[in-house]
Amino acid sequence: MRSILTIILNDLKIFFSQRGNLLGLLVIPVLLTLVVGWSIGQIGGGGPTRLRVDLIDLDRSAMSAQMIEDLRAANDALVLCPLDNDAEDFCRLGEEPLHLERAIERARSGRTSALIVIPAGYADALENFERTAVGFYSLSDPMQPDPVLQSLNAVLQRASTASMIPGVAGALLDNLTSAAQLPPIEGAARNSFLRALYSRSQQLLTDRPSPVSFRVADSNGDSSSVIDNGFNQSAPGMGSLYVMFTVLGGMAVLLRERRQWTLQRLIALPLSRAQILGAKIGVYFTLGMIQYAIVFAVGAAVGMEFGSSPFAFLAVMAAFVLCITALTFALAPWIKSEGQASGLVLLLSLSLAPLGGAWWPLEIVPDFMQTIGHISPVAWAMDAFHDLIWYNGRFPDVLPEIAVLVAAAAVLFAIGIRSFKYE
Amino acid sequence: MQTMVETRNLRKTYNRPDGSTIEAVKGVNLEIRQGEIFSLLGPNGAGKTTTISMISGLVEPTEGDATIGGHSITAEPMAAKRLMGFVPQEIALYPELSARQNLAFFGRMYGLGGKALNRRVDELLEFVDLADRQNDRIDTFSGGMKRRINLVAGLLNSPPLIYMDEPTVGIDPQSRRRILDTVKLLRDEQDMTVLYTTHLMEEAQELSDRVAIIDHGEIIAMGTQDELTQQVGEEDRLEFTIGEQEIAETLFERIQQKTPGVTRVLYNPTEQLSDDSSESVPALMTVFAKRGRTALPQILQELDSAGVEIQSVTVREPDLEAVFLALTGRALRD
Numbered sequence: 001m002r003s004i005l006t007i008i009l010n011d012l013k014i015f016f017s018q019r020g021n022l023l024g025l026l027v028i029p030v031l032l033t034l035v036v037g038w039s040i041g042q043i044g045g046g047g048p049t050r051l052r053v054d055l056i057d058l059d060r061s062a063m064s065a066q067m068i069e070d071l072r073a074a075n076d077a078l079v080l081c082p083l084d085n086d087a088e089d090f091c092r093l094g095e096e097p098l099h100l101e102r103a104i105e106r107a108r109s110g111r112t113s114a115l116i117v118i119p120a121g122y123a124d125a126l127e128n129f130e131r132t133a134v135g136f137y138s139l140s141d142p143m144q145p146d147p148v149l150q151s152l153n154a155v156l157q158r159a160s161t162a163s164m165i166p167g168v169a170g171a172l173l174d175n176l177t178s179a180a181q182l183p184p185i186e187g188a189a190r191n192s193f194l195r196a197l198y199s200r201s202q203q204l205l206t207d208r209p210s211p212v213s214f215r216v217a218d219s220n221g222d223s224s225s226v227i228d229n230g231f232n233q234s235a236p237g238m239g240s241l242y243v244m245f246t247v248l249g250g251m252a253v254l255l256r257e258r259r260q261w262t263l264q265r266l267i268a269l270p271l272s273r274a275q276i277l278g279a280k281i282g283v284y285f286t287l288g289m290i291q292y293a294i295v296f297a298v299g300a301a302v303g304m305e306f307g308s309s310p311f312a313f314l315a316v317m318a319a320f321v322l323c324i325t326a327l328t329f330a331l332a333p334w335i336k337s338e339g340q341a342s343g344l345v346l347l348l349s350l351s352l353a354p355l356g357g358a359w360w361p362l363e364i365v366p367d368f369m370q371t372i373g374h375i376s377p378v379a380w381a382m383d384a385f386h387d388l389i390w391y392n393g394r395f396p397d398v399l400p401e402i403a404v405l406v407a408a409a410a411v412l413f414a415i416g417i418r419s420f421k422y423e
Numbered sequence: 424m425q426t427m428v429e430t431r432n433l434r435k436t437y438n439r440p441d442g443s444t445i446e447a448v449k450g451v452n453l454e455i456r457q458g459e460i461f462s463l464l465g466p467n468g469a470g471k472t473t474t475i476s477m478i479s480g481l482v483e484p485t486e487g488d489a490t491i492g493g494h495s496i497t498a499e500p501m502a503a504k505r506l507m508g509f510v511p512q513e514i515a516l517y518p519e520l521s522a523r524q525n526l527a528f529f530g531r532m533y534g535l536g537g538k539a540l541n542r543r544v545d546e547l548l549e550f551v552d553l554a555d556r557q558n559d560r561i562d563t564f565s566g567g568m569k570r571r572i573n574l575v576a577g578l579l580n581s582p583p584l585i586y587m588d589e590p591t592v593g594i595d596p597q598s599r600r601r602i603l604d605t606v607k608l609l610r611d612e613q614d615m616t617v618l619y620t621t622h623l624m625e626e627a628q629e630l631s632d633r634v635a636i637i638d639h640g641e642i643i644a645m646g647t648q649d650e651l652t653q654q655v656g657e658e659d660r661l662e663f664t665i666g667e668q669e670i671a672e673t674l675f676e677r678i679q680q681k682t683p684g685v686t687r688v689l690y691n692p693t694e695q696l697s698d699d700s701s702e703s704v705p706a707l708m709t710v711f712a713k714r715g716r717t718a719l720p721q722i723l724q725e726l727d728s729a730g731v732e733i734q735s736v737t738v739r740e741p742d743l744e745a746v747f748l749a750l751t752g753r754a755l756r757d
Contacts, residue, residue, distance in 0.1 A: 261515035268509035
């Protein structure tokens with residue numbers, strides 16, 4: 001073990017003694033992480049993306065007005081048309097009024113993210129603790145989280161809860177007066193008491209922080225990604241890209257070691273080939289982890305989130321680096337020149353990284369490209385990072401991605417170790 | 424004297440891309456005694472490096488085995504490797520590290536550490552007279568300096584046996600002299616066994632207690648220099664460098680038949696150095712004669728009467744070159 005560590009430390013010393021490597025490990029990835037993170041933040045995180053939502057209020061009551069207000073508070077990205085239309089006609093209404101038929105047609109054609117219809121009698125139904133149906137029209141996939149629907153559900157849940165409280169309180173009042181043999185409270189006094197309860201309960205619910213968050217938006221009918229914090233995408237993405245650059249660069253170094261005979265000199269030492277191979281694998285695994293650590297440290301400094309499971313995060317990093325290290329050892333024996341190695345590093349990194357969603361989230365590409373993208377180990381790593389960062393995932397949530405990366409590493413190592421050239 | 428290295432039927436076969444095989448080493452049997460300098464002499468491509476690579480555990484033999492101090496290199500590689508140092512033909516050092524860092528690294532790999540390691544590195548840097556350059560990167564060194572560090576990197580564990588694979592390739596005469604003196608010191612002062620490969624007859628002659636001549640993967644002769652030269656008899660070798668001209672075979676026969684003492688005449692015609700080169704190696708006629716200097720005037724007369732243009736004449740006493748020539752019909756340079 002001591003020999004393995006000595007080789008790893010020696011190789012790291014050689015790696016860090018070259019200024020070009022420091023540039024590739026430290027300066028460029030950090031700059032790219034910041035630039036890409038900032039750019040993505042401008043798209044999604046610099047301010048809420050606006051979602052065009054038609055709203056038809058057939059009730060026109062104080063309660064429907066309250067619901068509209070609650071909707072705005074729940075999600076400030078919603079532009080309720082025509083109420084919140086701006087001077088530039090974000091709602092794209094033109095001169096025509098928005099009536100129900102037109103709003104339905106707009107929602108069905110995808111020109112709006114959704115249509116919400118508050119039915120007539122909405123306030124009465126709530127006050128009387130009766131059923132009512134709010135209309136929701138959208139082209140969005142019902143299996144996918146929809147920020148408009150999530151916001152509406154949250155608001156309706158509050159309204160339902162606020163409506164339920166006077167109902168329960170009325171029954172409680174009746175039971176109390178009956179049990180205490182008091183005269184029943186009826187008429188205006190009873191209604192006034194229950195309405196005051198409703199208002200108070202609604203106030204209390206409104207004052208609570210909104211539980212709604214949104215992730216994917218469809219603002220103009222065009223698909224685009226919205227990410228609260230651009231560094232949540234750029235740090236894992238650029239980190240994965242530069243792990244590939246750094247670790248795959250080992251192909252050229254392994255070739256050089258063979259050509260300058262330092263590898264053969266190691267073999268002539270009292271060391272087993274397994275020790276030498278283990279040390280060389282350890283070198284590139286360590287470099288990959290250092291590369292990730294640098295990028296994530298910068299990400300942390302600029303506000304990147306890491307989710308709530310650092311162990312799972314570390315496991316994903318390790319699984320991806322292991323997979324790329326294995327790829328390096330599987331390819332190294334077939335490399336004939338350092339120029340060929342450099343070309344292959346560029347080709348693999350610059351194809352597998354964008355294909356796997358290192359530059360932009362895979363969610364924004366068509367389904368078939370998402371499927372193809374999973375040829376790349378980057379896609380599995382990014383899926384796992386997204387689960388951890390965006391959905392607060394735990395270790396079991398990313399276990400499938402880790403398993404895929406480790407299985408790929410095992411296969412590639414089997415190929416690499418069998419064909420590794422010592423001479 | 425105790426045997427330090429013994430090889431038994433050491434054989435190495437490589438597969439070619441077209442599916443055929445090439446036998447680089449064809450059943451080599453050697454016995455190297457403790458405290459001797461043993462040279463493996465042969466032209467480029469004769470199988471010297473493959474043989475030494477098998478003995479040092481770099482290359483697995485296709486057949487046969489080698490023992491180092493009684494330990495089999497295939498069955499007990501760790502025990503065998505602990506007894507040897509290795510100086511490859513290439514500069515097997517990390518060019519980005521200093522001389523001291525290189526030696527310290529390889530020393531640690533032999534299990535040295537702390538003061539013992541520092542002391543050993545100091546000793547070796549002094550030994551090759553490079554203590555003043557110890558903190559300079561290897562890639563700033565001259566070829567000769569690199570060779571000296573390359574050599575002592577194989578001595579870190581003070582091994583009883585050291586392999587040196589053509590350690591003087593590509594260096595200036597001064598550095599070469601220094602390395603040859605160092606090799607002799609290792610034997611004379613430290614009682615080390617040295618297995619030395621070279622294609623230079625002069626080096627083998629100067630250094631070796633015993634020599635094995637290898638050609639086409641086979642040992643064709645082995646023994647002390649006296650034993651080997653006796654194989655070709657007490658003949659002198661007269662080498663005539665000849666200009667670019669056709670020479671009839673009958674001239675060689677005439678020289679051999681008419682000149683007293685001449686036993687054999689060999690002729691290597693002019694050779695182009697490469698297809699696109701105008702330079703060439705001149706033709707060489709080698710005459711073996713019992714009393715070379717006595718036979719010389721008559722041979723010159725024969726050549727002159729045949730109109731052969733002679734560029735130079737050299738008379739050589741019996742040496743390893745003569746042995747190689749006698750055994751293979753080719754010069755070592757071929």
